[in-house]
Amino acid sequence: MxxxxxxxxxxxxxxxxxxxxxxxxxxxxxxxxxxxxxxxxxxxxxxxxxxxxxxxxxxxxxxxxxxxxxxxxxxxxxxxxxxxxxxxxxxxxxxxxxxxxxxxxxxxxxxxxxxxxxxxxxxxxxxxxxxxxxxxxxxxxxxxxxxxxxxxxxxxRGLAPRFLPRDIGIGKPGLQTRLDAALDERYTARRAGLPGVTSVIxxxxxxxxxxxxxxxxxxxFLIDLPAPLGLTARRHLHTRLRRILEELGDELDLVDRLTLEQLLDGDACTGILWRPDAFYLSAVTxxxxxxxxxxx
Missing domain, CATH: 3.40.50.150 (Vaccinia Virus protein VP39)
Incomplete structure (x- = not known):
């Protein structure tokens, strides 16, 4: 089990x-x-x-x-x-x-x-x-x-964390899926540039x-932190989203970039620090x- x-x-x-x-x-x-x-x-x-x-x-x-x-x-x-x-x-x-x-x-x-x-x-x-x-x-x-x-x-390389519903009420539905795909492409590009990089299955x-x-x-091991999240988890996700914006901001379309900025707004009820629907689900092998x- x-x-x-x-x-x-x-x-x-x-x-x-x-x-x-x-x-x-x-x-x-x-x-x-x-x-x-x-x-x-x-x-x-x-x-x-x-x-x-x-x-x-x-x-x-x-x-x-x-x-x-x-x-x-x-x-x-x-x-x-x-x-x-x-x-x-x-x-x-x-x-x-x-x-x-x-x-x-x-x-x-x-x-x-x-x-x-x-x-x-x-x-x-x-x-x-x-x-x-x-x-x-x-x-x-x-x-x-x-x-x-x-x-x-x-x-x-366990399963990427999921922490937002498909439709969060702002921006276009499916934001996290698009962010995950962009991050995976960036990871692949970074690996290709590492010293002595060698392809391996x-x-x-x-x-x-x-x-x-x-x-x-x-x-x-399944990590399941259901909504509503505590403050420590929310602060972690705020940091994670800020890093994503810094890394991918110029590559995102305008709607997704603005949505990320709203999620990072510490005073807005739509921000990750306040949303009641934020959760954390991942797996580590x-x-x-x-x-x-x-x-x-």
Missing amino acids: TPTYRAQGLDDEARGAEPEHDAEPLSGFLAEASHWLRELLGPKDRVTAAVRRILDIGSGPGAASCQLARVFPQADVVAVDRSEERLAQAEIRAAECGLGGRVTTRRAQLPEEFSALGPADVIWTGNVCQHLGDQQAALRSLASALRPGGMLAVAE EDWPCMLASAGLVPTGSRS VHTARLCRARD
């Missing part, structure tokens, strides 16, 4: 220099995913003793790092990100959670510095490979950092196998694989 989350938290799809509440990862999703990883690794007592070091690649403000530290109480967790601001947020979060002694941070430019991160029993990465030119090479590099028996968990279990690992299962342990 696919779990559904109706609690706090949203995706961290587009990280930037925004307040942490605007890019808060899915707290419910991370808790469930972390427990699932532990189950895949084997009996609880044996896994707790065996997992001593975890890497959270592309950690952002450290939500996954802290959750993994809770689920694997004997492990030291390293939050790895290229943003010093995000790493500072991760340090604050860890201290507030009482995990400051076990969650540390490290700044790294990825994927060039994967090999310098040291060996790990578990590696978690979310929405990182899609921003790298050669995704297969990135997986091979991550796999090389695993200890024998270790696990790599990759969360990439994004079959993640197959890609993990090609990296020398044994796939151990994929699982999807996590793919896992392990490095075979050599026979004794």
